Amino acid sequence: MKASNRKRRGQVLGVAAAALAWGTAATAQPPREQYLTLRTPQSAITARITEDSITSPDIQLTRQGQELRGRMFDRVVFLDLEADEVGGTVGGQLTRLHLQEQDGVTQARGNFLGTLMNLSLGPQALTGSVGRCGYDLKVTPEGTYQGSRSCGGMPQRPVVLSLPPALTQQGPAMTLTTLAILLGNA
Missing domain, CATH: 1.20.5 (Single alpha-helices involved in coiled-coils or other helix-helix interfaces)
Structure with missing residues (x-):
């Protein structure tokens, strides 16, 4: 040539x-922005979710490897996320959650924000208690979790929770920890 x-x-x-x-x-x-939303009769919380952060006016959390750090609802968050255990502090209070998966449902039990927590998350429902509030949410055809909660009084309806894939893809420890912080402050 x-x-x-x-x-x-x-x-x-x-x-x-x-x-x-x-x-x-x-x-x-x-990438399309994804949002975690929680609506109750008294409040609405929306947070932007990325692969390494959760942000809103009340939430500034960053994940680095297995650590989750930042602030949420004026509380300092410093947690270590293991496959079967979450430990650290939230708001200066010791947090220790044990995670167990069975038949596609992950259960988190332990101490969170100074109170006992028992929360189960699966493809059909989110049930259990965080602090003084109990939740009974079922999956709707649209893919959101909807139902009621009771915080020591009459059940409150509707409670609607939307979990984006950007959060659930980070694994059960990250998903349930985020939900515990959110539901414990809603």
């Missing part, structure tokens, strides 16, 4: 590569 043909061919390939790169950049879209 002549040098002039090689040069021309190289220029054509260079232009084609640049066009492809420009087209890819022009059509590339940022």
